[in-house]
Amino acid sequence: MDLLVNPTESSLLRFTTAGSVDDGKSTLIGRLLYDSKSIFEDQLLAVEESSKRRGDAHVNLALLTDGLRAEREQGITIDVAYRYFATPKRKFIIADTPGHIQYTRNMVTGASTADLAIILIDARLGVIEQTMRHTYLASLLRIGHIVLAVNKMDLVNFDQAVYDKIVGDFQAFAKGLDNLPQVTPIPMSALNGDNVVDKSASTPWYTGPSLLQHLETVQVHSETAADEARFAVQWVIRPISDRKDAKLGNLHDYRGFAGRMASGTFRMGDEVLVYPSAMKSKITGIHTYEGPQPEAIPQLSYSITVADEIDTSRGGMIVKANEPAQTSQEFDAMICWFSDKKILKPRGRFHLRHTTNDVRAIVTDVLYKVNISTLEKTVESKEFHLNDIGCIRIRCASPIFFDPYSKNRTTGSFVLVDEQTNNTVAAGMIQRSVGGDDFEDPGSAI
Amino acid sequence: MSAITHLQFLESEAIYILRETAAQFQKPALLFSGGKDSIVMAWLARKAFYPSKLPFPLLHVDTGHNFPEAMEYRDWFVQEIGANLTVGLVQKSIDDGRVQEEKGHNASRNKLQTVTLLDTIEEHQYDACLGGGRRDEEKARAKERFFSHRDEFGQWDPKNQRPELWNIFNGRKHFGEHFRVFPLSNWTEMDIWQYIRQENIPLPSLYFSHQRKIIERHGQLLDASTGIIPLLDEEKPKVKEMTIRFRTVGDATCTGAVESTASTIDEIVAEVAAARQTERGTRADDKRSETAMEDRKKEGYF
Ligand SMILES: Nc1nc2c(ncn2[C@@H]2O[C@H](COP(=O)(O)OP(=O)(O)OP(=O)(O)O)[C@@H](O)[C@H]2O)c(=O)[nH]1
Ligand SMILES: [Mg+2]
Numbered sequence: 001m002d003l004l005v006n007p008t009e010s011s012l013l014r015f016t017t018a019g020s021v022d023d024g025k026s027t028l029i030g031r032l033l034y035d036s037k038s039i040f041e042d043q044l045l046a047v048e049e050s051s052k053r054r055g056d057a058h059v060n061l062a063l064l065t066d067g068l069r070a071e072r073e074q075g076i077t078i079d080v081a082y083r084y085f086a087t088p089k090r091k092f093i094i095a096d097t098p099g100h101i102q103y104t105r106n107m108v109t110g111a112s113t114a115d116l117a118i119i120l121i122d123a124r125l126g127v128i129e130q131t132m133r134h135t136y137l138a139s140l141l142r143i144g145h146i147v148l149a150v151n152k153m154d155l156v157n158f159d160q161a162v163y164d165k166i167v168g169d170f171q172a173f174a175k176g177l178d179n180l181p182q183v184t185p186i187p188m189s190a191l192n193g194d195n196v197v198d199k200s201a202s203t204p205w206y207t208g209p210s211l212l213q214h215l216e217t218v219q220v221h222s223e224t225a226a227d228e229a230r231f232a233v234q235w236v237i238r239p240i241s242d243r244k245d246a247k248l249g250n251l252h253d254y255r256g257f258a259g260r261m262a263s264g265t266f267r268m269g270d271e272v273l274v275y276p277s278a279m280k281s282k283i284t285g286i287h288t289y290e291g292p293q294p295e296a297i298p299q300l301s302y303s304i305t306v307a308d309e310i311d312t313s314r315g316g317m318i319v320k321a322n323e324p325a326q327t328s329q330e331f332d333a334m335i336c337w338f339s340d341k342k343i344l345k346p347r348g349r350f351h352l353r354h355t356t357n358d359v360r361a362i363v364t365d366v367l368y369k370v371n372i373s374t375l376e377k378t379v380e381s382k383e384f385h386l387n388d389i390g391c392i393r394i395r396c397a398s399p400i401f402f403d404p405y406s407k408n409r410t411t412g413s414f415v416l417v418d419e420q421t422n423n424t425v426a427a428g429m430i431q432r433s434v435g436g437d438d439f440e441d442p443g444s445a446i
Numbered sequence: 447m448s449a450i451t452h453l454q455f456l457e458s459e460a461i462y463i464l465r466e467t468a469a470q471f472q473k474p475a476l477l478f479s480g481g482k483d484s485i486v487m488a489w490l491a492r493k494a495f496y497p498s499k500l501p502f503p504l505l506h507v508d509t510g511h512n513f514p515e516a517m518e519y520r521d522w523f524v525q526e527i528g529a530n531l532t533v534g535l536v537q538k539s540i541d542d543g544r545v546q547e548e549k550g551h552n553a554s555r556n557k558l559q560t561v562t563l564l565d566t567i568e569e570h571q572y573d574a575c576l577g578g579g580r581r582d583e584e585k586a587r588a589k590e591r592f593f594s595h596r597d598e599f600g601q602w603d604p605k606n607q608r609p610e611l612w613n614i615f616n617g618r619k620h621f622g623e624h625f626r627v628f629p630l631s632n633w634t635e636m637d638i639w640q641y642i643r644q645e646n647i648p649l650p651s652l653y654f655s656h657q658r659k660i661i662e663r664h665g666q667l668l669d670a671s672t673g674i675i676p677l678l679d680e681e682k683p684k685v686k687e688m689t690i691r692f693r694t695v696g697d698a699t700c701t702g703a704v705e706s707t708a709s710t711i712d713e714i715v716a717e718v719a720a721a722r723q724t725e726r727g728t729r730a731d732d733k734r735s736e737t738a739m740e741d742r743k744k745e746g747y748f
Binding site: 012064067068081082086091105113237248251258297300314353354355413414415 | 450451452454455457458461462465466468469492493494495496497498499581582584585586588589604605607608609610611612613614616618619620631632634636721
């Protein structure tokens with residue numbers, strides 16, 4: 001059940017799990033839901049019954065999130081599962097992702113909207129390649145907070161020396177990352193619930209918080225009102241009617257740009273630039289169904305009107321006049337390649353989807369690929385196969401309006417779509433424009 | 447996410463998805479059952495396009511097994527928000543020989559709906575159907591994307607879903623394929639109720655406590671007052687007058703009631719907070735097997 005949170009002041013934390021296959025991610029989420037009393041009786045009964053049928057030695061809490069037939073048959077997670085729970089302090093949206101390398105794209109999917117990642121390690125195995133891959137991906141996606149869950153401590157007698165060594169190894173690796181996230185290590189047994197919701201008596205040497213205590217109190221950064229204002233146009237609202245609306249007056253000339261504030265704030269009268277033309281105008285209306293609003297704030301949806309008859313529609317963007325976005329047809333970006341059927345290489349053509357834009361694009365060069373275990377850039381091959389990560393240069397058929405991903409997760413991200421199958425085949429994070437302004441991204445991913 | 451509340455976040459996310467749907471597809475429709483989730487979704491659609499009218503119709507797949515209160519509400523609501531309504535009739539699919547009615551006293555038209563839905567989609571050439579499904583409802587739903595791709599047979603391929611990153615939703619498709627879109631994916635049952643309370647959204651009376659003739663069958667409390675569910679002779683003496691309400695409102699043959707005295711939204715919110723069973727725990731259609739929902743979805747169910 002969903003605990004009563006006060007709907008007027010509760011904050012929301014989105015987090016994801018990561019780590020290698022069988023490290024205990026799904027079990028941990030099951031344990032977190034179970035111990036925080038977020039599981040319903042009929043759900044638990046169903047899990048108990050399936051565990052029994054399968055001959056599991058104990059109730060398999062991973063079955064709470066591993067919901068697909070294929071996952072239950074194989075005992076692994078294939079696709080990301082979203083779960084929800086609340087405590088009196090906070091609401092949580094969890095993305096439980098697969099550890100299997102073949103399904104890395106689903107891990108990236110879950111991580112792309114997370115503020116925090118729980119990276120699990122099997123205490124018997126320590127830091128392995130998949131731990132490094134997922135940590136690297138989390139930092140590339142700019143997840144600012146990592147919980148290092150050293151799991152299965154019950155299988156190493158809750159030995160502090162084992163824990164300390166793993167934490168040391170992990171930190172040595174993480175130092176090599178450019179966007180070093182804040183790391184909070186916690187020794188755990190997901191199976192038995194040690195340090196998940198309550199502090200465990202088996203780890204008297206551990207003085208930090210339990211996982212849930214940490215999740216309830218951690219402060220994460222997300223888009224703030226102080227960031228540069230970015231509003232991508234999704235749709236133009238044109239009632240085409242002479243009706244008089246109670247809140248907005250005569251609708252004959254109404255032309256509102258519908259979209260969501262990605263970051264920053266607009267107030268009535270603000271001077272703005274409206275892309276694609278980058279023409280100057282002024283904000284004359286900030287509307288919701290509730291009527292005119294004094295300001296537009298991050299993450300909320302609005303219909304915005306401007307003073308002049310400016311030509312923009314889906315794919316356009318409104319920004320503050322003194323905070324222009326970058327405009328360029330060609331840029332460098334880090335990408336994760338998702339396709340097991342196709343290969344990305346120079347001259348490859350795609351549909352590029354960025355904010356509400358959809359433009360044709362061509363890969364003009366492959367700059368380097370990243371060796372996950374050493375974090376080194378390699379230039380031996382210009383081909384991307386499934387799960388490869390690296391930096392490409394890409395040119396679009398028309399300019400897009402963006403920020404580097406390091407400044408803005410919404411206006412700095414894109415996906416590539418295969419022209420034949422229409423599948424999403426890559427996730428991209430823009431680093432810098434080519435040819436355009438001489439902007440250098442100081443915190444580029446590597 | 448400090449400045450805004452979780453309900454503001456969920457509302458804005460749903461509006462974003464609704465606008466993406468209108469913008470990316472030629473001919474979307476909003477699946478409207480008269481249940482609380484589709485009511486909230488239609489409510490949000492009105493907000494998303496205000497001051498314009500909804501740029502798509504509401505589509506009701508009508509099993510013919512309706513509570514009269516739900517139908518009355520449907521017609522009132524459609525008028526209230528100024529929407530157009532399209533109806534797909536399961537009875538017509540039966541009359542046309544497209545499907546065969548299930549036999550026996552446990553017969554349900556729930557499964558038949560899929561055929562009617564797919565036929566209606568084809569007849570009207572809808573290329574996206576907005577559904578009120580939530581990921582917290584069921585473990586297969588927990589895996590589904592906001593933009594859920596369906597092949598030309600309406601089938602879902604859970605092992606091969608498109609990665610869905612950040613706020614970028616890929617609605618590209620080939621001719622004949624279509625999408626199901628779920629703007630309420632991230633809402634929980636509690637979020638829905640808290641939102642209904644915040645927005646003061648009128649609901650069908652079925653959701654509130656009332657007296658009703660009930661027959662208990664396989665641990666479920668089923669309606670015995672409308673005559674929609676045929677009773678066995680030995681069941682007839684067991685029909686009881688009870689104080690109940692419905693947690694979900696769908697096809698009457700598979701919607702179970704719960705004993706409840708909650709007659710206001712506040713009382714319902716308190717009841718939902720204390721509930722020990724999921725709302726789908728009252729639905730017979732999910733109990734048919736462990737992966738019943740996934741199997742139905744693969745065939746093209748909502
Ligand atoms: N002894 C012990 N076993 C555990 C612990 N946590 C998980 N396990 C077991 O490890 C196995 C794998 O657990 P899962 O939760 O499915 O692992 P996962 O990380 O979700 O795996 P994928 O999602 O497939 O990557 C199961 O048999 C669990 O019961 C733990 O703390 N101690
Ligand atoms: Mg798992």
